[in-house]
Amino acid sequence: MRNLRDPGKSLRAINLNLLPVLGELLRQRSVTKAAESLNLTQSGVSEALGRLRTQFHDELLVRVGRKMVPTALALALAPRLDELLGDLDKLLRPATFEPAAVEREFVIATGDTIILALGDQLITRLSTLAPRTTIQFISIQYVTRRDLEEGKVDFIIIPRGVIPPSAFDEEGLDWMKIYREEWVCITKRDHPRLKGxxxxxSLNSLPSIACRFDDSSYLHGALPGRTNPDQLRVSQFTLLPLLVAQSDAVALVQRHVAKWFADHIPIDVFELPIPFPQLDVCAFWSAVQRNDPMHQWLREQVAEIVQTGDSPWLPSVAIPTAGVSHTE
Incomplete structure (x- = not known):
């Protein structure tokens, strides 16, 4: 009577690398032909057959004259083995990835100016290439690194190096540079107190409006060189042109924001009277997302939007995709 052993113990004991050899032996019914098909030596296939016989406590293939005839157990195993090997092949083979078939919502924590820079082209690309994918933009104000690591947020897009590590630690996160922000001043068009x-x-003599999320915010659109207090503070940079156009105030905004609004409402754009640092806007994500095909696809779309310059409102100084990097 066959010794029925614990199936769990049997599974742990078997070398799964032997199963393709068994499958080929059952198809070819010849050690020589199986060795040729598997690109192995005859001695290697013979050794594998010996180990399989030990594992299954059965001869599996018996030599009858010049032929090898499968045993009853081998015949019973054959269809299940073919199915198992087929499933393993599917498991190990890279899945076909089609962005158009993916139904998914991405959550991106960022600011309104970055949405303005990327939004129009993202709409075009998603509607054309991935119509079942949605991007939900949320404010960065209350988003933490843990939200990124736990998958509650897919990307945080902010200027790199602005927020101190005590508030947002970049160490260990994957990131890529998207574009470089330049800053300018805006006033209403043909301001009576300015002469070109x-x-x-004049920066100190005019009223001013600035962007700041709250008192603890590190992203503060304060005018450089101005000593007088701001008359108004708002939580969105894209409100500044609308308010400036209706008042005598001056405000500091990103160049691409000024360019967009100057084409739509009556404002003038001025270079800053003193130097002000440019900032690299970067996307950050968790290493957990590194090899996610759809996540990779969206990163590529963002990089291409800036690289191709399809949007007229994007900053003129683009960062090439070679800037993509990550820390281990």
Whole structure:
């Protein structure tokens, strides 16, 4: 009587690498032909057959004259083995990835100016290439690194190096540079108190409007060189042009924001009277998302939007995709 052993113990004991050899032996019914098909030596296939016989406690293939005839157990195993090997092949073979077939919502924590820079082209690309995918933009104000690591947020897109590590630690996150922000001043068109240029003196004499999320925010659109207080503070940079166009105030905004609004409402754009640092806007994501095909696809779309310059509102200084990197 056959010794029926614990199936769990049997599974742990078997070398799964032997199963393709058994499958080929049952198809070819010849050690020589199986060895040729598997690109192995005859001795290697013979050794594998010996180990399989030990594992299954059965001869599996018996030599009858010049032929090898499968035993009853081998005949019973054959269809199940073919199915198992087929499933393993599907498991190990890279899945076909079609963005158009993916139904997914991405959550991106960022600011309104970045949405303005990327939004129009993202709409076009998603509707054309991935119509079942949605991007939900949320404010970065209350988003933490843990939200990124736990998958509650797919990307955080912010200027790199602005927020100190105590508030947002970049160490260990994957990231890529998207574009570089330049800053300018805006006023209403043909401001009566300005004569074609903005000086430090006029910067201090005019009322001002700034962007700041709250008192603890590190992203603060304060005018450089201005000593007087701001008359208004708002939580969105894209409100500044609308408010400036209706008042005598001056405001500091990103160049691409100023360019967009100057084409739509009556505002003038001035270079800053003193130097102000440019900022690299970067996307951050968790290493858990690194090899996610749809996540990779969306990263590629964002990089291409900037690289191709399809949007007229994007910053003129683009960062190439070679800037993509990650830390282990």
């Amino acid at each position: 240029e903005l000086s430090l003196e």
